[in-house]
Amino acid sequence: MKVYQTNEIKNIALLGNDGSGKTTLTESLLYEAGIIQRRGRITAKNTVSDYFPVEQEYGYSVFSTVYHVEWNNKKLNIIDCPGSDDFVGAAMTALNVTDTAVLxxxxxxxxxxxxxNHFRYTEKLKKPVIFLVNQLDSDKCDYHNVLERLTEIYGPKVVPVQxxxxxxxxxxxLIDVLLMKKYSWGPDGGAPTIEDIPAEEMDRAxxxxxxxxxxxxxxDETLMEKFFEEEKxxxxxxxxxxxxxxxxxSIFPVFCVCAGKDMGVRRLMExxxxxxxxVDEMPKVHNTRGEEITVTADGPTSLYFFKTGVEPHIGEVCYFKVMSGSVKTGxxxxxxxxxxxxRLGQIYVCAGANRQPVERLNAGDIGCAVKLKDVKTGNTLNGxxxxxxxDFIKYPNSKFSRAIKAVNEADTEKMMAALIKMRQEDPTWVVEQSKELRQxxxxxxGEFHLRTLKWRMENNEKIQVKFEEPKIPYRETLTKSARADYRHKKQSGGAGQFGEVHLIVEPYAEGMPDPTVFKFGGQEYRMNIKGKEEIDLEWGGKLVFINSVVGGAIDARFMPAILKGVMERMERGPLTGSYARDVRVIVYDGKMHPVDSNELSFMLAARNAFSAAFKEAGPKILEPIYDLEVYVPADFMGDVMSDLQGRRALIMGMDSEAGYQKLQAKIPLKELSNYSIALSSITGGRASFTTKFASYELVPNDIQQQLIKEHEADGEED
Incomplete structure (x- = not known):
C-alpha cells in the first residue's frame, strides 16, 4: 500500500441514528474502493462493521469500526459509529480523532x-458536518420534507448539493447541482450514467x-467579489x-445516497x-501542557491510542492516530x-476485522497494532x-446504573477482571466498588448498554451475573443541637476499661461562629475552646470537632480516640447507616480513671455518646439531587413533564433548541433509576437526557420514616 502524506489524508466520522444505514453504507464504500469483493448484508452477518458476536446477536452496532478507502490518490480513514446513544462513547472518541462528520x-x-445528539457533539468540538440522506428507495421517503426539517432546525447553513x-x-x-449533471443507475447501482439535466428540471436545478x-x-472574499461580478x-x-x-x-452540504443499492456512493466518495x-487544514490539537501540536511528518513521533478492541484468537487490538511525526514497523x-x-513489531491499516500490514504511517493517519505489552486506551507513545x-476526549456522565453480582461468588474476581477489560473497549463504563453501599x-x-455487558459477560466470559437496584448514597445530618453523655465501664480481672464523655452536637454551616453557650433542660453550658479541628469528609460536607474540656477532666491524649469514635459513627449514621455530614461536635466534660482509662474506652464512650445525641438533634436524611436536561420533541412535552412530576422532580425551566424542546429539572437520584427506560417508552426513543450531580437535599418526612423502617428491618434480618 502507498505511504500517504499528511496532505493526502482525510479522517471522517460516520454518524447516524439507529436504522439510518451506516453499516450498509460502509459495505458500499468499501466495495466501490475495491477493499472488499462483494457487499455483505446485516441479515447474513457478514458485514465489515458489526462483526462482533454481541452485535450480530442484537442486530445493532455496539463498537465503532475503523476502516479506510483509497480514492483518487487520497486516503479516507472512516470510523463507523454506533447509532444508539447508549454507545455514545464510540461517537465521542471518533469525533475527537477525525476532522469531519458525515451525519x-x-x-x-x-x-x-x-x-x-450527534450534531450537538460536532458543535461542541467545532467539527465540519455533511448531511447524507439515505434510503431514498423506501416507500415513505420524502426528501423535500427532510430538507425542510433540516433547514428549520439548523438554519440557512443547510445547502443541498443533490x-x-x-x-x-x-x-x-438524482440531480447534482454542484456539477450540474443528472446521475442515474441500473438496478445493481455502481457506476452511474452521467447526463445533462433534463429541461423540465433545469429551473429547479x-x-x-x-x-x-x-x-x-x-x-472567501476573492470568491465573493467574483460572484458579485459574474454570478458564477x-x-x-x-x-x-x-x-x-x-x-x-458556515455550510452544511446535503447529499443523497441509496446505500442498499449502491447508488450515489461513488459520487459521495468523489x-x-x-x-x-x-487533516492539516483543521484547528490544531493541544497536549496536556496546552502546547499546540503541528500535524507534520517532520515533527517528533507521537501516537495517541484512542480505542482498544478485544478480538478472539488475537487479544487486544490497539488503534492509534499519528498526532505528529511518522511511525514505522519496528x-x-x-x-x-x-x-x-x-516496540511496534508491526503496524496495520484497518478494514473492520481485516488488517493490512504497512511499513509506515505519517502524521494525521490512523492505524492499529496488536500484541502490545503495556498500552491502554488514552495512552500516548512518543519517539x-x-x-x-x-487528554482531549471528554465523555458524558453516566445515565443508568445497576449493582452487579456474580451468581457464583467465587467468580467475583474473574468478573472484576472482565469489567476492567471491557472498560478499555468502552470508557463510558464506570466500575465503582462502593465501600459505602457495599456493592x-x-x-x-442506558439499559441497552448494560444489557450488552451482561450478554458479553455470560457468552464471551462464561460468567453468570445478575443486576440489582443500586442502593442510594443517602446522607444524615442534624437540624438542632442536643447533648448526651456516655460512660464505658468494663471490669474483667486485671486492668479494666473506663471512659466517660460528655458532648454536644449541632448542625454545622460554613462560616458560622464558634459556640459560646448552650442551654439544655434549663441548665446553661458555657464553652471554653481549647482546640478545634475542621475535617473535610471524603463523602462531602464537614465535621468540626471542638475540645472544650476544662480542669483536666479528660487528658488531651485521649482526644484523638474520642474523635475516632465520633468518625466511626459518622461513617455509619444512626438512622440508616448512611454517612453523616455537616456536624459540629463539642466535647465539654467527662471522667477518666488513673488506671483503667485507655484509648479504646474513650473511643467507645464517644461513639455511643455521639449516637445518643445525634438521635435527639432532629436528625434528617439527605438525598442526592441531580440536574436533569431532557431533549424532547414538542409533541411529547406534556407526557414527559407529567412523568417527571410523578418522580418528585422540580421543573426549573424550558427552552427550544434546534427543533427540540429542552426541559431542565432537579430530580432525586432514586427517581432516575429506570428513567432512561421510561423516557424511551414515552417518546418512542425520540428523546434523550443528561444528568449531573447538583446537591444533597432533605427527603420528605414520609420517605424518611420509610427509609428508617427499612433499615431497622434489614438490621433484624442481619
Missing part, C-alpha cells in the same frame, strides 16, 4: 434524536445551484469555497476526496503515561526527545 439520515424519518428525481421503490436518479454558489462564495464560480472555486465553509461550520478538509517508543518502552501526552456498581449510558 446519515433515514429518508423516511429525517433528523431524529440521534441526529440531534436532490433525488423519484423517491420511493423506483428511485434510480439552477435555483439550487445559485444558492450553492452563493453559500460557497461567502467563505468554476467547479474548483466552488470546491474551495465549500471546503473553507466546512472548516468554519466529494469526500475532493472537498472535505485535509520503532521503539516510550509510553508517556506508564513510563514503559514499547525520542518528545514528551507529549493527550459493585456499573454506571453506563
Amino acid at each position: 446519515l439520515l433515514n429518508g423516511q424519518y429525517g433528523p431524529e434524536v440521534g441526529t440531534q 436532490y433525488p428525481l423519484n423517491e420511493g421503490p423506483g428511485f434510480n436518479a 439552477m435555483e439550487m445551484h445559485k444558492a450553492l454558489v452563493e453559500a460557497a462564495a461567502e467563505n 464560480l468554476t467547479e474548483d472555486e466552488m470546491r474551495e469555497g465549500i471546503r473553507k465553509g466546512l472548516v468554519t461550520r 466529494f469526500l476526496g475532493n472537498v472535505v478538509p485535509f 520503532d521503539e517508543l516510550t509510553n508517556s503515561d506508564r513510563g514503559s518502552k514499547e 525520542k526527545d518528545c514528551e507529549n501526552r493527550f 459493585i456498581i456499573i454506571h453506563g449510558q
Whole structure:
C-alpha cells in the first residue's frame, strides 16, 4: 500500500441514528474502493462493521469500526459509529480523532434524536458536518420534507448539493447541482450514467445551484467579489469555497445516497476526496501542557491510542492516530503515561476485522497494532526527545446504573477482571466498588448498554451475573443541637476499661461562629475552646470537632480516640447507616480513671455518646439531587413533564433548541433509576437526557420514616 502524506489524508466520522444505514453504507464504500469483493448484508452477518458476536446477536452496532478507502490518490480513514446513544462513547472518541462528520439520515424519518445528539457533539468540538440522506428507495421517503426539517432546525447553513428525481421503490436518479449533471443507475447501482439535466428540471436545478454558489462564495472574499461580478464560480472555486465553509461550520452540504443499492456512493466518495478538509487544514490539537501540536511528518513521533478492541484468537487490538511525526514497523517508543518502552513489531491499516500490514504511517493517519505489552486506551507513545501526552476526549456522565453480582461468588474476581477489560473497549463504563453501599456498581449510558455487558459477560466470559437496584448514597445530618453523655465501664480481672464523655452536637454551616453557650433542660453550658479541628469528609460536607474540656477532666491524649469514635459513627449514621455530614461536635466534660482509662474506652464512650445525641438533634436524611436536561420533541412535552412530576422532580425551566424542546429539572437520584427506560417508552426513543450531580437535599418526612423502617428491618434480618 502507498505511504500517504499528511496532505493526502482525510479522517471522517460516520454518524447516524439507529436504522439510518451506516453499516450498509460502509459495505458500499468499501466495495466501490475495491477493499472488499462483494457487499455483505446485516441479515447474513457478514458485514465489515458489526462483526462482533454481541452485535450480530442484537442486530445493532455496539463498537465503532475503523476502516479506510483509497480514492483518487487520497486516503479516507472512516470510523463507523454506533447509532444508539447508549454507545455514545464510540461517537465521542471518533469525533475527537477525525476532522469531519458525515451525519446519515433515514429518508423516511429525517433528523431524529440521534441526529440531534450527534450534531450537538460536532458543535461542541467545532467539527465540519455533511448531511447524507439515505434510503431514498423506501416507500415513505420524502426528501423535500427532510430538507425542510433540516433547514428549520439548523438554519440557512443547510445547502443541498443533490436532490433525488423519484423517491420511493423506483428511485434510480438524482440531480447534482454542484456539477450540474443528472446521475442515474441500473438496478445493481455502481457506476452511474452521467447526463445533462433534463429541461423540465433545469429551473429547479439552477435555483439550487445559485444558492450553492452563493453559500460557497461567502467563505472567501476573492470568491465573493467574483460572484458579485459574474454570478458564477468554476467547479474548483466552488470546491474551495465549500471546503473553507466546512472548516468554519458556515455550510452544511446535503447529499443523497441509496446505500442498499449502491447508488450515489461513488459520487459521495468523489466529494469526500475532493472537498472535505485535509487533516492539516483543521484547528490544531493541544497536549496536556496546552502546547499546540503541528500535524507534520517532520515533527517528533507521537501516537495517541484512542480505542482498544478485544478480538478472539488475537487479544487486544490497539488503534492509534499519528498526532505528529511518522511511525514505522519496528520503532521503539516510550509510553508517556506508564513510563514503559514499547516496540511496534508491526503496524496495520484497518478494514473492520481485516488488517493490512504497512511499513509506515505519517502524521494525521490512523492505524492499529496488536500484541502490545503495556498500552491502554488514552495512552500516548512518543519517539525520542518528545514528551507529549493527550487528554482531549471528554465523555458524558453516566445515565443508568445497576449493582452487579456474580451468581457464583467465587467468580467475583474473574468478573472484576472482565469489567476492567471491557472498560478499555468502552470508557463510558464506570466500575465503582462502593465501600459505602457495599456493592459493585456499573454506571453506563442506558439499559441497552448494560444489557450488552451482561450478554458479553455470560457468552464471551462464561460468567453468570445478575443486576440489582443500586442502593442510594443517602446522607444524615442534624437540624438542632442536643447533648448526651456516655460512660464505658468494663471490669474483667486485671486492668479494666473506663471512659466517660460528655458532648454536644449541632448542625454545622460554613462560616458560622464558634459556640459560646448552650442551654439544655434549663441548665446553661458555657464553652471554653481549647482546640478545634475542621475535617473535610471524603463523602462531602464537614465535621468540626471542638475540645472544650476544662480542669483536666479528660487528658488531651485521649482526644484523638474520642474523635475516632465520633468518625466511626459518622461513617455509619444512626438512622440508616448512611454517612453523616455537616456536624459540629463539642466535647465539654467527662471522667477518666488513673488506671483503667485507655484509648479504646474513650473511643467507645464517644461513639455511643455521639449516637445518643445525634438521635435527639432532629436528625434528617439527605438525598442526592441531580440536574436533569431532557431533549424532547414538542409533541411529547406534556407526557414527559407529567412523568417527571410523578418522580418528585422540580421543573426549573424550558427552552427550544434546534427543533427540540429542552426541559431542565432537579430530580432525586432514586427517581432516575429506570428513567432512561421510561423516557424511551414515552417518546418512542425520540428523546434523550443528561444528568449531573447538583446537591444533597432533605427527603420528605414520609420517605424518611420509610427509609428508617427499612433499615431497622434489614438490621433484624442481619
